[in-house]
Amino acid sequence: MAQFDTTRWSVVLRARSGTEQRAALESLCRTYRPPVLAYIRSRGYAPDTAEDLAQAFFTRFLELAWHVHADPARGRFRAFLLTALKRFLINADVGDQTLKRGGGVHFEPLLTESGDNIRAASSEATPEAAFERSWAVAVLDAALARLRNEAEQGGRLEWFDRLQEFLIERPDEDDYARAAATLNVRRNTLAVAVHRLRHRLRELVREELMQTTNGGEDLESEMLELRKALGVAMQ
Amino acid sequence: MMSSPSHRIDRFATTRWSVFTRTAATAPGEARVALAELVQRYWYPVYAYTRRSGHAPAIAEDIAHSFIGSLTRDFRDHRAALERGQFRLYLLERLEAFLGRDWREPIDAHNDDAAVPAELEARYLRDFADSETTTPAQAYERGFALEVVARALRGLRAEVQRGGHLAMYDALEPFLACEPAPGELDAAAQALSSRPLALLVALKRLRELAGEELVDTVTSHEQLRAEQAILHTVLTRKSQPP
Numbered sequence: 001m002a003q004f005d006t007t008r009w010s011v012v013l014r015a016r017s018g019t020e021q022r023a024a025l026e027s028l029c030r031t032y033r034p035p036v037l038a039y040i041r042s043r044g045y046a047p048d049t050a051e052d053l054a055q056a057f058f059t060r061f062l063e064l065a066w067h068v069h070a071d072p073a074r075g076r077f078r079a080f081l082l083t084a085l086k087r088f089l090i091n092a093d094v095g096d097q098t099l100k101r102g103g104g105v106h107f108e109p110l111l112t113e114s115g116d117n118i119r120a121a122s123s124e125a126t127p128e129a130a131f132e133r134s135w136a137v138a139v140l141d142a143a144l145a146r147l148r149n150e151a152e153q154g155g156r157l158e159w160f161d162r163l164q165e166f167l168i169e170r171p172d173e174d175d176y177a178r179a180a181a182t183l184n185v186r187r188n189t190l191a192v193a194v195h196r197l198r199h200r201l202r203e204l205v206r207e208e209l210m211q212t213t214n215g216g217e218d219l220e221s222e223m224l225e226l227r228k229a230l231g232v233a234m235q
Numbered sequence: 236m237m238s239s240p241s242h243r244i245d246r247f248a249t250t251r252w253s254v255f256t257r258t259a260a261t262a263p264g265e266a267r268v269a270l271a272e273l274v275q276r277y278w279y280p281v282y283a284y285t286r287r288s289g290h291a292p293a294i295a296e297d298i299a300h301s302f303i304g305s306l307t308r309d310f311r312d313h314r315a316a317l318e319r320g321q322f323r324l325y326l327l328e329r330l331e332a333f334l335g336r337d338w339r340e341p342i343d344a345h346n347d348d349a350a351v352p353a354e355l356e357a358r359y360l361r362d363f364a365d366s367e368t369t370t371p372a373q374a375y376e377r378g379f380a381l382e383v384v385a386r387a388l389r390g391l392r393a394e395v396q397r398g399g400h401l402a403m404y405d406a407l408e409p410f411l412a413c414e415p416a417p418g419e420l421d422a423a424a425q426a427l428s429s430r431p432l433a434l435l436v437a438l439k440r441l442r443e444l445a446g447e448e449l450v451d452t453v454t455s456h457e458q459l460r461a462e463q464a465i466l467h468t469v470l471t472r473k474s475q476p477p
Binding site for chain 2: 150151154155156159170171172173176185187188189191192193194195196197198199200
């Protein structure tokens, strides 16, 4: 089976209906709720209204199976979701939609969903930029959550918690010296661990992006967009 | 006088890289000495790789130091890397394998006694100032080529110093990778109050020295030709505007 045949977006595009497809789509919608919320907030809606609209959007998205209109040849979930959201907001009768909650799946904010992510993204120049920025952070959050889980399973949670900040910002020599003293290791031991941790994070980010593309050029293009949005974290 | 085929075979049989590849499985002590000598010469491409990976200078140096220490400690499972051929490819493969290991594995904390070469960062800033889009692997390739050139230039410098023609050294560096344009060598000779033929001879010697540097990193004529082609490609790219 090819590498991309089992990604969540590929499953959605291939099956179009069924339990497996529904689970894959719900999982994608759950992970990428923050960029939808950031886009709506950036359009000027109040926080409560934006929450209601996001919920209504996902409910419609799933109940009315909008994904069946996706073109498998243009295989990015990110682009499809944004286009669907724009259409939804154009057509939405806000007074009506805000009352229509539920009806299927309710997407509670994830525990890992950062309010900072949405607030920071909402300050971008355009709603599209807010969506892209928040999307990038959601991808990174998902990869970091998996990395933390791996650390826990490998008995390295203390290291992960101490070094996580090194993944996002570029630390200087003093930061390394302090962390090495805390973990009671030599600085060069720590430096190698940080490099390997970053390497693994990039692998997990790539795997996460694979879940939302159909592979090939789409994946590389998504990686490029993410590097632009996240800078140091993806170097 | 042309060298005989048997002479040429002997030449490659005793290179550092040949000694290492021949003895890695059977005589680790001898292999370690040969590898350590080679690795010590090629710190710079390793540093260029780690630096281009986004680390601060001291941290990049730490990582390079750890890698070089680990490389010469245990190389018994390096068969796949050895099959790649030349030392340049072996070193890159081992570096990427070292850096790509599971971060949760314990890291060997030996006191590495390999001396760190001077001016790594100064060279990096000079050579990679305009290389924002260069990948770490590309930085390694360029660093390797520039190290070969630097060592050849040091050899030439020592030779011309003995002959009292030190100024010639500076004049020749730009012509190592590219043939001089018509008139360029004449102009350089005039500026040095020398003859174009003398510069041409010195340039030939510089290229020979670069070739001699590469010989220690290969095991055959074919590999040497491949390395010379790569060197030329990398240096030509370097001399072109970005």
